[in-house]
Every structure is written in C-alpha cells, then in structure tokens.
Amino acid sequence: MTNEDGIGRPAMLRERLGSVGGHMTRRRAAVYRFLRGAWPHPTAEEIYLGVKEELPRISLATVYKNLEALVNCGLAVKVPAGDGAARYDLRTDHHYHSRCLQCGTMIDLEPAAEEILRNMVKAPSGFEVSHYRVEVLGCCEECGKR
Amino acid sequence: MTNEDGIGRPAMLRERLGSVGGHMTRRRAAVYRFLRGAWPHPTAEEIYLGVKEELPRISLATVYKNLEALVNCGLAVKVPAGDGAARYDLRTDHHYHSRCLQCGTMIDLEPAAEEILRNMVKAPSGFEVSHYRVEVLGCCEECGKR
DNA sequence: ATTCTTGCAAAAGATTTGCAAACAA
DNA sequence: TTGTTTGCAAATCTTTTGCAAGAAT
Numbered sequence: 001m002t003n004e005d006g007i008g009r010p011a012m013l014r015e016r017l018g019s020v021g022g023h024m025t026r027r028r029a030a031v032y033r034f035l036r037g038a039w040p041h042p043t044a045e046e047i048y049l050g051v052k053e054e055l056p057r058i059s060l061a062t063v064y065k066n067l068e069a070l071v072n073c074g075l076a077v078k079v080p081a082g083d084g085a086a087r088y089d090l091r092t093d094h095h096y097h098s099r100c101l102q103c104g105t106m107i108d109l110e111p112a113a114e115e116i117l118r119n120m121v122k123a124p125s126g127f128e129v130s131h132y133r134v135e136v137l138g139c140c141e142e143c144g145k146r
Numbered sequence: 147m148t149n150e151d152g153i154g155r156p157a158m159l160r161e162r163l164g165s166v167g168g169h170m171t172r173r174r175a176a177v178y179r180f181l182r183g184a185w186p187h188p189t190a191e192e193i194y195l196g197v198k199e200e201l202p203r204i205s206l207a208t209v210y211k212n213l214e215a216l217v218n219c220g221l222a223v224k225v226p227a228g229d230g231a232a233r234y235d236l237r238t239d240h241h242y243h244s245r246c247l248q249c250g251t252m253i254d255l256e257p258a259a260e261e262i263l264r265n266m267v268k269a270p271s272g273f274e275v276s277h278y279r280v281e282v283l284g285c286c287e288e289c290g291k292r
Numbered sequence: 293a294t295t296c297t298t299g300c301a302a303a304a305g306a307t308t309t310g311c312a313a314a315c316a317a
Numbered sequence: 318t319t320g321t322t323t324g325c326a327a328a329t330c331t332t333t334t335g336c337a338a339g340a341a342t
Contacts, residue, residue: 023296023341044332059299064332066297082226082279085331098273107273112266120258121280123244126287130247134267135279141272169316169321190306205324210307212322229332231306 016073027051027058031066035076041087041097041106079106082135094131100140109136162219173197173204177212181222187233187243187252225252228281240277246286255282 013032014024022028034050035042042050048063067088070076079087079097087106096109117132159178160170168174180196181188188196194209213234216222225233225243233252242255263278 018342021296021342025297025341027298057299061300061333062298068333069297080228082228096267098269098275100273101276107270109267109269112263116262116266117258117280120262121242121255121282123255123282123284124253124287126290127244127246127253127282128285128290129244129282130284133279133281133283134263136267136269136273136275137279138269138276139274141270144272144274164317167317167321171316171322173323203324207308207325208323214308215322 013075016075017069020073022069022073027055027062028066028069030054030058031063032070032075035070035088035090040091040108041079041089043085043087045085047088081106096134096136098136098138098140100143101137102139102143105140105142107140109134159221162221163215166219168215168219173201173208174212174215176200176204177209178216178221181216181234181236186237186254187225187235189231189233191231193234227252242280242282244282244284244286246289247283248285248289251286251288253286255280 013029016022017024017028030051031047034047034054038047038050044060044064044067047067048058048060051058051063067076067078070088071078074092075090077089077092079089081087081099081104084104089106091108093111094114095111097106098109099106112134114132117134118129121132123129159175162168163170163174176197177193180193180200184193184196190206190210190213193213194204194206197204197209213222213224216234217224220238221236223235223238225235227233227245227250230250235252237254239257240260241257243252244255245252258280260278263280264275267278269275
C-alpha cells in the first residue's frame with residue numbers, strides 16, 4: 001500500500017515539501033532516506049547517528065527540524081514514548097504499537113476497529129474525541145530470553 | 147471501594163511505608179494529603195505549589211522523591227502524558243484516561259474489558275503483554291467552548 | 293531577491309542525583 | 318545508632334530556539 005499511492009517514492013518528498021513551501025535539501029533527503037531504510041521507529045538520536053555516517057557535519061538540531069518538517073508535510077508521524085525519547089514512524093496510517101518496557105522497542109500492530117473502542121471506552125460527555133491511542137506494554141521476545 | 151479496603155485512610159500511608167522500610171514524615175504526609183484533597187491528576191509542579199502553602203520550605207525535589215515513594219508503596223500511580231509533565235493519580239486500580247490536547251486535563255474513564263482489547267489488538271508473537279494503555283485524546287468541554 | 297535551512301551554542305522543561313545535615317525508627 | 322529523608326545545587330535527558338551564514342526557490 002505504501003507503494004501504490006506513491007508515498008514511498010523518493011520524489012514524494014519533494015512534492016510534499018513543495019506543497020507546504022519547504023525546500024529540498026541534502027540533509028532532509030538523507031533523514032527521509034534513513035527513515036525508509038532503517039529499522040522501524042528509530043529515535044531522533046538514532047536517526048542523527050545514522051545520517052551522520054553519510055553527512056558527518058549534520059547537527060542533531062537539524063535532524064529534529066527535518067523530522068518536524070516530515071511530520072508537517074504528512075510523511076512521518078511522531079510517536080511519543082511516555083518516558084524517554086519519541087520515535088518516528090513512516091507509517092502514517094492509523095495504527096497502534098506494542099512497546100517493550102525493557103528496551104523500548106516498538107512493533108506495529110494492526111489497527112483495531114475504532115468502532116469497538118468507541119463503544120468500549122466511553123468518553124466523558126462534552127469531550128470531543130480526536131483519536132484513541134492504544135499501546136500494548138510488556139516484554140519483547142529478545143528481552144524475555146533474559 | 148477506595149474506602150472499603152482502607153486505602154483512603156490516612157493511617158494507610160504509615161502502614162504501607164512501614165512495609166517497605168520507609169519513614170513517615172511531615173512532607174510525605176502533606177504530599178499524600180494534597181493528592182487526596184486536590185483535583186484529580188495534578189502534576190508534580192502543581193503538587194509542589196499546593197504543598198508549599200502548608201510547608202513553604204519544601205523543595206520540588208522532595209516532592210518528586212515523595213511521589214516516587216507513594217508510587218513504590220502502591221498508594222499512587224504515575225501517568226506519563228506523552229509530552230509535558232506526568233500526572234499522579236491516587237486511583238491505582240486499572241483504568242484509562244481521556245486527555246485534552248489543549249489544556250492537558252485528564253479525566254478518568256471506566257476500565258474497558260481487557261478481554262476485548264486482548265482479542266482486538268493482537269500482540270506480536272513472543273511478546274509478553276503486561277498491560278494495555280488506552281488514552282482518549284481530544285478536546286475537553288471547557289476548551290471546546292473557545 | 294526572497295525565503296528556507298543549517299550549525300552552533302544556549303535555553304527550555306521535566307526529572308534525577310550527589311551530598312551533608314536533619315530526622316525517624 | 319542506623320537508615321531514611323531533606324534541601325540545595327548541579328546534572329541529566331530530550332527537545333526547542335535564536336541567530337548569522339549558507340543554500341534553495
């Protein structure tokens with residue numbers, strides 16, 4: 001699906017940036033490329049270290065600014081981790097994550113039916129629901145072996 | 147329920163502390179009392195300001211340490227807010243929250259059936275689920291009026 | 293030309309920590 | 318007396334920001 005609508009195409013970055021008055025730069029492309037090539041849900045720090053191998057002079061602040069740009073033009077999503085560093089996800093469709101309380105690794109889950117949630121979890125009256133956030137906390141397979 | 151099992155009793159603090167080798171102090175009692183008397187889900191900063199009216203020389207670090215002690219002996223729960231300050235909750239039974247994206251206010255929700263969640267949201271194989279976290283994000287009634 | 297982006301250093305906000313003195317058990 | 322708690326300041330960690338110089342449109 002990611003490829004059908006063209007979101008996976010490198011050119012997509014340029015298009016999306018253009019539509020919000022953003023410029024296309026070397027670092028921006030590298031951040032996006034890293035995100036596409038790396039493991040899922042890296043932190044800003046991890047992205048910084050990864051991109052740095054290609055562009056040793058890039059700064060962490062620039063990575064943050066570029067991640068914000070990607071989020072703003074709808075190419076990525078920021079996933080706050082509760083405690084510790086947020087993670088960035090190229091999957092922008094609505095879905096949930098499991099998170100290992102030991103190592104922080106996040107794994108995508110298939111989206112649950114919002115319908116069911118809406119019936120199951122009653123929002124207070126007068127509260128306008130924007131979206132639900134579901135997280136499965138626990139211990140991942142790797143950490144479980146210890 | 148909170149009163150039936152005695153968790154609401156002031157003496158509970160002393161008992162619980164004793165069971166984990168903790169001491170009973172003036173500040174600790176004040177933090178606990180504030181938590182019981184204040185609005186639900188205050189932040190550490192809010193608790194600090196509140197307790198300060200009674201004990202003007204208390205420090206923010208002490209409030210943090212005492213909140214940690216309360217959490218450790220099972221009298222309170224820390225609710226990370228994703229971004230911004232965590233909030234503290236005397237309700238230690240399993241339940242969910244709604245959170246206003248404007249003002250950060252949290253409201254208790256009745257607990258949803260974990261059963262349903264467990265079926266709805268499939269954890270990755272090898273992942274040992276500790277618990278689910280469900281948050282309803284949106285706009286609260288007050289903020290909606292603006 | 294204009295507007296956006298970069299790197300750097302500094303600032304920010306939330307929370308933790310080291311330590312000597314004060315306190316509870 | 319022994320172990321815990323306190324206040325203070327300093328440190329941590331993650332993220333943001335101000336700014337002058339450099340790049341993209």
